[in-house]
Amino acid sequence: MVKKNNDDVKYIYSAKLILNEGTLAYNSGDQPSAFIMPGMPLLLAGVMAIFGQDLTGINAFRILQCLLQVFSIYLIFIIGRRVFSTRIALITCVICVLYPPDYFSSGSILTETTYRTIQLLLLCVTFVALDKRKTSWYALLGLLIAAAAYFKPHATLYPVVFLLLWWRQRTTWKEMIRFSVAMGLVYIVCLLPWWIRNLITFDKFIIFTNSGGSPFLLGTKIRGTLPPDGFFAQYPQYDPKTIYEGYDSAAVDKGMAIIKYGFQHEPLKFLYWYTLGRWVELYSHPFYSRPFWPITRPVMNVIQYIMMLMSVVGLVWAWIKHPMQRMLPLLLILGYFTLIYQPFVTFNRYGYPNEILLFLFLAYGIDRLFYRNKPEQDSLINGHWGGTGIR
Template sequence: MLLLGLIAFVAILSSIIVLAYNDYFLLGDPVKPNNDDVKYIQSSRLLLNEGVLAYNTKERPSAFIMPGMPFLLAGFMAIFGQDQGGVIAFRIFQCLEQALSIYLIFWIGRRIFNNRVGIIAAIISALYLPDYFSSGVILSETTFRTILLLMVCVTILALERNRTSLYVLIGVLTAAAAYFKPHASLYPAVFLVLWWRDKLPWRLMLKYMFLMVIVYAALLTPWWIRNWVTFHEFILFTNSGGSPFLLGTRIHGQLPPEGFFEAYPQYDPKTLFQGSDSTAVQKGLDVISYGFKHEPLKYLYWFTLGRWVELYFHPFYSRPIWPINRPVMNVLQITLMLVNMAGIVWALVKCRFSRLLPLLLALSYFTVIYLPFVAFNRYGYPNIALLILFGAFLIDRWLPGYSRSDHPEVRRPSAL
């Protein structure tokens, strides 16, 4: 009953918040689109009215972004109207996704740890205000987080039940995630580690990996065909991959170390971090090469621990919700992350590593994948749900009523 109450609480409260705050959650100017959210709205309207998928190119077709978000938003606009109706309906949909995520978080916590950890994680998530902001903002993070949690759930089930249908579903979910964020595409690779742990016969490994790849490729084929027909070239995901790589080399908005522009006179300080094509990739490589040569410790921090801080220690909370303002949320986020990180350490000490592996691999994959690219709170937000599970494990140990028989390290090895 407590879990059902939490799910209902999140669904109702998030719906009230998005309806009450409405366009307060817009990050850009609808008249002069200057942020991703208003650009998504513009792209969705163009898709409905002209049948053209464009982003940052006015009415000319582009492959600047993956099509998941424009198509999803366009679907709601087609049913509820292209003005407020469609946008409000999409926000309500995100509220329902948040409510579903509460159950998924509980389910993962119960399977990896125990029932009480699942409940604690669900409570923390229900009180985590960035989730309510995410429900109102017109971005892909809420939908992607829901898919990510489903991927972890199905991963656990696939390992437990060893059914072909579950690996097919992993392929479907990976493709769905890639339509929003293409970096999810290599997620099935985590199974190589999990299968090795379980000593799965290599024939089954090949079979399951082949199924996941084929299903994924079949579902991505319409996008590849569209790009070939439109641009007469094969575009795997987007043609803007150079932009996040280049921006990821910029440390706190600063220019490269002193002497960079003398060493690379072909670049201009005013335009260095502009561009999204192959030239952007070369710029990024030059910045990294020069940076590691002249300020190695600074750049080593930025591409390792700095990425962790940028992803997880700053809340995805661009529009504060009463009564918690941004400075207070910053403190709460840091506190939560310290608890989560302590929970990871404690879980590694107290739990069987094999039990933690599906959760650790998912978290590691969706963290490491950002190391070469720009990383900030928006991109780290979907992973917070996974981190909260470790924090919940630590809190469970602090609470009265702890019993060893309720915890994973004393269960039979076969239990999952």
Template sequence: MFSTYIKEEASTRRFLLIVSSAVFILSVIVVLVHGDRLLLGDPLKLNNDDVKYIHSARVLLQEGTLVYNSGDKPSAFIMPGLPILLSGFMAIFGEEHGGVTAFRIFQSLLQALCIFPVYHIARYTFNHRVAVISTVLVALYLPDYFTSGSVLTEGTYRTIILLLLCAMITALHSRKTSWYIVVGLLTAASAYFKPQASLFPCMMLFLWLAYRYSFKEIVRFTATILAAYIVLLLPWWIRNVFTFGHFILFTSSAGSPFLLGTRMNYQLPSAGFFAAYPQYDPKTIFMGSDSDAIAKGLDILKYGLVHDPLKYIYHYTIGRFYSLYLVPFYLHDIFSIRKAVVWTIQIVIVSAGLVGMVWACIRKNWKPLLPVLLTIAYFTAIHLPFVAMSRYGYPMTFIFVMFASYAIAQALSAFQKAKTNRKEVNKHVESIGDHPGI
């Protein structure tokens, strides 16, 4: 798939370059016009993720220590991808606005480059027409421009996921070990920003079965992916062992999202829960170590499913889906375009995408659909037990855009066919009128 751009017709290459360039220019304009107004927190108070990342990058550059919510002491609270990347820009362009602005322009470049994998994934899944519509819709998607100007992991992470999906499709059809090494490396690279994608290559098993891989091939390529993944994550694991004296797979706060995910509308559990579990205090229920957090979350979930099952089932299904995908990752207005407008567009995109998903599954050969369907299924399922918010659903929006584009293309085809049929009927009627004696 990565080599297909060279083989594209000149008109297609020109189209992709024009769209990509436009996205880059608009993203840079957003960065230069809005600047720090897109920050979610106060750099002096360190009260949100973006300003904490900036602080972590500065300390990493000055002291060589990764900190986060830990003062000047080493931390494993977050994965180190963004602080390392941001500190690199600070080392070249300065620790204040220069480095941060350079990082934002880099994210603008990533947004522009994402046009290419989106086109190729859509073309592989459907056809050129759907790919063109998908490309245009992605280029017009406003949350992407907010992401370019933010200082968060989402821009880089989404780029890696797009490349990973392309690599998986290429590896599937080439059956080359080198491409499975790329799959393992990209999976590890994504884990340096968000660990959620670490089990994503497990979806390859369904693809291998669909394309009749032998058992020997499955074992060999599984080992290849795992080995590449381990090699790239080894520095993080070694650092944690030397720093904290024990092995830490990803972060030391992995249990907290599960506990926080039990909260509905940011409220405490009901009074009945605290009566049934007197060992918990409303003031401290969401505090404590990771192992305690998991136990608390399980107790809240068990109580809720017994005493208010419909509410909790809704919370972990429709409620989760709504929070992930129907709320746009658009936390600041761009060029005075209101959140309500973007929210409406998001609902239209996701709704049309769901229609297109059903339509495609009914009408189309199912094999080309498998990679994107498995992708959305995996990333939805992996977030169901935890906190669900637009930040986590944002990297998957391109899939809803693709299926919405398919629905649009099918609707246009149906309209054109109906129009052609009407013309033929009218011609037939006119021909009968010209020969009244027939």
């Protein structure tokens, strides 16, 4: 019997439990839980309801993810053409087609492929909403934010990026309020089923999950090590064997104690870990747990490092040379979905959805390197934000 100790196996088990027992559970046997958001188990259960609960249903889900990967390439082309040029958009698409972790992601039973597609749609609709300045587009944004939150709840605060975008666009206060209400109301309506289910099942209001303390606590764990020397002498109530266990408010208390002690006794180490170290963990390691020939994991590690380094160079180059008004929404969504992880555990799976956005800057650097004496292919489109570029 396969042990339910990996996320992919747990998702499959949860999906089958939904179909057979009508119960949403994760990390709790067959008892209801709110350990994770329900997006992935429900999506997988929907596919398995059509194609069966055996390997056929699982492979059907993998095919769905392949289609989402193809759709993501189309979306990144649209974004690249909008922000930069058709040529840079095409270079980005080639990079994505050749990027081995995308093939691994398609075959894994995890949230990353679906969530990345929603995030790209979110950026596309953001461009259109800024251009059209219509309430309906902001209502659609509320729907997409809710859809993203059903997979990863940290997407909920995405509307904060509009504060700067609206200021740059000189949006009126009336429009800001109307657009914010539209996003908020649609988001609330979409999340209501989850809130009602939790209220009925657990007799308390759970806005997202009851496991939020675990990512925060695990985020204090620096490369698999225990807290700094002397921590357990100062905090004898904690045990080295169980220090990183738990997911409720007690886990938050442990995490806060580790952070406080760490910054007092190893400030440079913890400062690095909670700034640059977080970015390194997100982006420098490929999401590539099952390598395929001929790209082994060590080879992919080197490729990933080079690609991320070149992406950073391209980002700086674009920051200096490219019109900021066209690039700002892209920078803000990339910045938001990077900074939101600062207090929590970070690793390659969490950085993977953002990498496709970084590839735009890698493509920009390649384009400028080979066509440095030529202007970008597309002329700026009329309009405050350069036009949607989305037809």
